[in-house]
Amino acid sequence: MHHSRLSTFVIDCKVEDFDAATRFWSAALGRAAKPVDPDSPKYRELETKDAEPMLLLQQVEHESRIHLDIEADDLDAELERLEALGAKRVAYVQRWWVMEAPTGQRFCIVRPQRGPLEGRANVWDGEGR
Numbered sequence: 710m711h712h713s714r715l716s717t718f719v720i721d722c723k724v725e726d727f728d729a730a731t732r733f734w735s736a737a738l739g740r741a742a743k744p745v746d747p748d749s750p751k752y753r754e755l756e757t758k759d760a761e762p763m764l765l766l767q768q769v770e771h772e773s774r775i776h777l778d779i780e781a782d783d784l785d786a787e788l789e790r791l792e793a794l795g796a797k798r799v800a801y802v803q804r805w806w807v808m809e810a811p812t813g814q815r816f817c818i819v820r821p822q823r824g825p826l827e828g829r830a831n832v833w834d835g836e837g838r
Contacts, residue, residue, distance in 0.1 A: 713787050714830035716780035716822050717763040720773075727751065727768040734766055742766070763822060778805075778817045782826050787818050790833055 722730040731753045735742040740755035745765070755764040762777075781787035788798070788806055795811035806818040 710832060710834055711781060711783035711786040712826035712830040712832055713779055713781035713790075713818075714826060715762050715777060716819060717765050717778040719765045719767055719776050719778060719817075721767050721769045721771065721776060723769055723771065723773045727753075727766075730768075731766055734764075738764065740764060759823070774815075776815050776817065778819045778822075780819050780821050780826065780830075782821055782830075784818055784820065786833070791818070 720734060724730045727750075731742045734740075735755060738755060740757065742753050742755055744750070745752040745754050751768040753766040755766065757764055765778075779787065779791075784806065788808075791808060792798070796808045797811075799807040799809050799815065801807075804820060808816050808818060810816065
């Protein structure tokens with residue numbers, strides 16, 4: 710048995726001036742921006758309420774797009790569940806899986822972002838239900 714839920718909307722920005730992109734999205738969405746980690750300058754987080762999905766800006770080399778992250782307390786179990794639904798593995802990057810839905814969109818499976826998921830997420834048995 711494992712838990713998972715929608716975690717984050719990630720705004721992928723293929724830009725040279727990431728500070729300007731951050732200022733735009735911060736103003737457009739009315740959310741203050743903050744660095745995620747001083748050692749990771751290619752990521753910024755926009756403030757959200759605890760009940761909302763996180764909003765993350767990411768400076769990327771591929772075309773700009775928005776993707777979502779699904780957080781799971783068992784990455785392997787969630788990977789298997791989503792593959793059984795038709796998703797495909799694209800790559801394992803650092804600590805998360807990049808996946809592709811049967812409809813072509815990319816998304817990621819990540820570790821819990823805001824603490825334990827028990828009682829706050831979907832519960833899946835070994836059959837993916």
